[in-house]
Amino acid sequence: MRRTALIESDLTRLRLRTPAGTFDAVATGPTSGRRVLLLHGAPESGIEWRHQLRSLAAHGHRAVAPDLRGYSSGVRPTGVAAYRLEHAVQDVVDIADSLGWGRFDLVGHDFGALAGWLAAARHPLRIRTLTAVSAPHPGALAHALRTDPDQRRRWSELDHLRAPDAEHDPLTSGRLARGWPPSVPADRVTRYLRRLAEPGALTAALNWYRANDFTGEYRPVPVPTRFVWGERDEWINHRTARAAAEWATGPYRFAVLPDVGHFAPEEAAGATTDHLLDHLSAH
Template identity: 55%
Template sequence: MIEHVRIPTSAGTFDGLASGPADARGVLLLHGFPEAATEWEHQLTELGAAGYRAVAPDQRGYSPDVRPERVEDYRMEELVGDVLAMADQLGWSRFDLVGHDWGAAVAWAVAAAHPDRLRTLTAVSVPHPEAFRRALKEDEDQQRRSAYIQVFQQAGTAERTLLENDAAALRAVYEHRVPASRVEDYVMRLSEPGALTAALNWYRAMKFGGPRDTIIVPTLFVWSTEDVALGSTGAFGTEQWVDAPYRFEVLEDVSHWVPEEAAEKLTALLLEHLAAH
């Protein structure tokens, strides 16, 4: 059973989904762009059934009550602070952290800065920030794949481009790999006043470098071969940035939208990772 939860913090109250016994081992799942906590519904259900307390929040800008207008309020330091504040509110001194896309970028940053808070890290699609930075600097393929970022950083222009013609460009982002009903929900959410700008502010506040610290938390990294945004250079370069038990899994013929397109496979890998640590 999945339940709706609200998580109050000093930044505002985050909406979210949860499953499993309230006093069980905590697993926090962070969504990416342009999605929401609902991308984790399959994982939430299975984690709860396995006896974990799984919580997936709508992150900063996606939860209506935590939608600041300033770009600088979407810096990585703020996003990391949100994760810790939510964990504190949930009563988790240590927890397992899972992230996809932007959620993975935040998860890497939390693991780098606060390894004492995490039992395990699971990153999906997005490699270690330093591996990505090097790929972006040295690999022409990754440079081509990341060209869209410059478009997303254009305030006003990006919003109009993504939402015009019944959000045709936004719908195209999902590559027909995400269930149509889920896409409609995402588009409806991001069409609310200020919602898409808030989501794009993650890109406008970004720094390509990110943390350069070596990760000392047991880590599972899952990358898929048909990811249009993230190539193999950063994916295969991530291992050198983890000084802890590390598992790298490549999903063949799967697109960027791993939690939904390969839900059962990802969930099985995640449960194995949690059980091993």
């Protein structure tokens, strides 16, 4: 692990060396504090969690938010299969090892949450608690895609991101630029889009959608879990969100954020943070 300069006031940039390559990350909080790893969603980056990072640090926790594979320039493999969720699960373990962390708490949003559910199911001796935001357990999503027409319709609205050569279609860039709620500041959207403009980055981001068809076998999560979901989520409906409970065998709570969409960590930063801190304090 190597530290570099401060990126804005109290947030420090890290470079985390792993067998897959070197991940970029942002971090804050005392190194002796309770360890919390936060996984961002698509098409964002670790800085999505800036509000939560600072609040965790203020409560004495050590918080690290990596840019996931494809978003970190040092871990940007070619080929769709490299973006299957099982690789992201291994990345979670490798990043924790790079940090020197044994047990830690895991937080994820969107694809970061999907990876988080799987990581907590496979590594309950390493992961103390899971806080998942917006995306349910992959098993719940897989069942809904087979049986729920409304969920299939919502998910199919992302098909343009899975299309071959979508990264070369000007419509893709336009949709990415316009698809943000007003609560996400324009300068932050610009920052996300600038990262996607790096060589190979947009293809990598789209490969997360192409690589995962949710047809595999899944395990339930035994660690304490809180699932935070916005009732106006465009891509995950209420039935699918509620069904995540069937995939949790440990202490579990489902929290609904009124009038909030899919980008809850930024749309409702305060409420998301409150649930995260409450979950950590309870376990």
